[in-house]
Amino acid sequence: MTDTENTHGYEYGRWTQIRASVKTPALDRLTAIMSVIDENLMIEDYSDFDLHGMYGELADESLLNADRTVASVSVFIPENGDAEGALSFLRGQLAAEGIEAVVTDGTVNEEDWINNWKKFYRPLRIGRHIVIVPKWERFEPLPGDVTVTMDPGMAFGTGSHETTRGIIGMLEERVRQGDSVLDIGTGSGILGIVAMKLGASLGRAYDIDPIAAEVAKDNFAVNGLGPGGTGDVACGVSDLLAGVEKRKYRVICANIVADIIMRMLPDIAPFMAEDTDLFLSGIISERADEVARCASACGLKVRERREDNGWTVIRATLR
DSSP, X not given: OOTTSOSSSSOOOEEEEEEEEEEGGGHHHHHHHHHHHOSOOEEEOOTTOOTTSTTGGGSOHHHHTSOTTEEEEEEEEETTSOHHHHHHHHHHHXXXXXXXXXXXXXXXXXXXXXXXXXXXXXXXXXXXXXXXXXXXXXXXOOTTOEEEEEOOTTSSOOSOSHHHHHHHHHHHHHOOTTOEEEEETOTTSHHHHHHHHTTOSEEEEEESSHHHHHHHHHHHHHTTBSTTSBSEEEEEEOSTTTTOOOSOEEEEEEESOHHHHHHHGGGOGGGEEEXXXXXXXXXXXXXXXXXXXXXXXXXXXXXXXXEETTEEEEEEEEO
């Protein structure tokens, strides 16, 4: 299969990319504003890129020479979306917050975007044994490696962002053989796939975006999960918990944003058993206390919080 082939069975379209660039200390505030426009963001932040780390020698030259004092966040508005409204909202919020930013917009062909970013996506080790491997890369696992093959397409979730890494690290510690897992806002399906690779036998993955749901379905299949493979897997379209299969899940993941998580929390208890681990991510650390208070008000107990580069993952259970 060539790079230009459509691997997920949907038609490529044209999008308006809205990109805002700020000094890195303002990145979290910019991300919070942009996430109101759309929860699927492209974040360019090279401030903590390790030139001498595991993947420094694999990095593209443009990454090595990138300005580490500036970070950018992009959203992609479909052809039938309100790009002008999004731009107006963004500029208004930046002015209200006193954030100096360079805002640009332009048309992006989805097929070009999907293929161009692949050069930056390499095998990534997370936790003790998890390795996220792009579908187009060759990789020789070490003894004990748990490999997850991914082709995110236009869906969120490559494993490289702190929000995803944080949950994956917790999943590696908490998932047990035979668990059931629910992934809300699944994006590429990465969290549900990791959980099943770690021993879960039932996976349900939902996203409000039909493209993401289709991408997740394909990625489960690539990893040998679901029909024709192992485990009981289903992917579907849902606005948070609306239409989600009614049952108790041992593991629930929601890597979204703080506002959407807090909208979901009042409805989560019926999906949880006494031993359910609920993992919440996509939370900028400044809002972690707010999310924790909301969880407590909804009858949950926060058991653990982990922070990574300004992002927080919360593990909660029923009281």
